[in-house]
Amino acid sequence: MADLRQTRERSAWVLARAGRNPAARRRGERLASRSRRSTRYEAGVGDAAVGEVVTPNRVHRAVYRADDHRILRVLWLALHESVRALLAGPGIAASWGLYGLWWRNTASWGPMRWKPVAAVALGALPALLVIVGAVIWMHHDVPFLAWYATAQLVVAVGRMAWLVRAYGWEAVTSGSRPKRGHTVIRISGLPDPDPTRIIVRRRVAPPTPPRTIIVRTTDHEDSDL
Template identity: 50%
Template sequence: MADPHSTRERSAWVLSRAGRDPGARRRGEKLAARARRITRDEAGAGDAGVAEVVTRGRFSRRWHKHEDRRVAWAVAYGLVEAGRALAVGPGLAIGWAAYGVLYKLVPTRGPLRWRRLAVVAGVVVPLVLLVVLSIGWFGGPVPFAAKYAALQAMVGAGRVAWLARAYGWEAVTGGSSGGAGTGPARPAPIVVRTPKPEAPPQPVPPTVVVMREKSDG
């Protein structure tokens, strides 16, 4: 069964555009490792004989970079990540959750299109939130909780669009809906036309010639 998520094509697309970005290289390498695992599963080959090697994560890269002052760096990093989690953490979680749902729906709904998701994040979601906030607090101050929730919704929508592009869905060609047409175009099967065998000649029945004698007179 073919991979409905076109993992191999997406990994090649991400790696070809990663350049020196370690985050992009890590995403492409993880996709490539997943594609190889899918191939082994289809062939019934089991686990790989060697461990898959991918670029280190963000924390590990920075941890090894600041070897001389790791304690101070760890404290600063923890404070920054805590502030990030408070500011946009729920929105990032919403984005990952929505991406996971769309990923599961790919076999039936088709590949993710980051441009459409970007339109939703940049136009549709803000308009809907503006209408909701205007109706809910018409003529009055909007509570901080409502503003915070609206911010997380916009962050989540934008995150989904970013994830769709970051994980190489631009490489997936085919229809935008339905399982058929998902993934790269497949070559048409080769049809070999063979000449039909000629029918054997039919025997010609012998012609019987009847000779009649002429009578005198």
């Protein structure tokens, strides 16, 4: 079965542009590992005999980048993640949900494109500023949760555009149509053949009927001369 999401091409695109960025290298390595695992399963090989080395995640990198002041780094990381979750946590979660929804429907919706999503985000931000200005000019009070929800919507769409580009969808240029990996031969009167099997039929000539050979002999009588 062909990879509709072209994981191998996307991993190569991400790794080629990762440079010294460990987060980008981790994304590319995970995509490459997923592509190799899918190829092994399709070939019926199963799991690899050895584990694949992948760049550690950002929490591991932040805590174990050095041996000294590890407790301070853990406290700073906890504070940083708490503030991040408070300011943009719902928007980040929503961006992953939108990304996963499009990822599951790639075959019908087509490959992801970050530019249309970014255009929506850039269009929503000026609209939000216009609404804020209009409300302030009219001296109306707006609940804080309404502003927070609107800001999270902008964060969700903007981060989704970043996710689409960060996971290498720019490398997918041929659409969602799968590549041809098998040749299917249809035989009239029979159901569709299984593309994982190749059936070779050999025409055998009918047996030749035996030929009868008639031998005529002439009898000679012995005579006394």
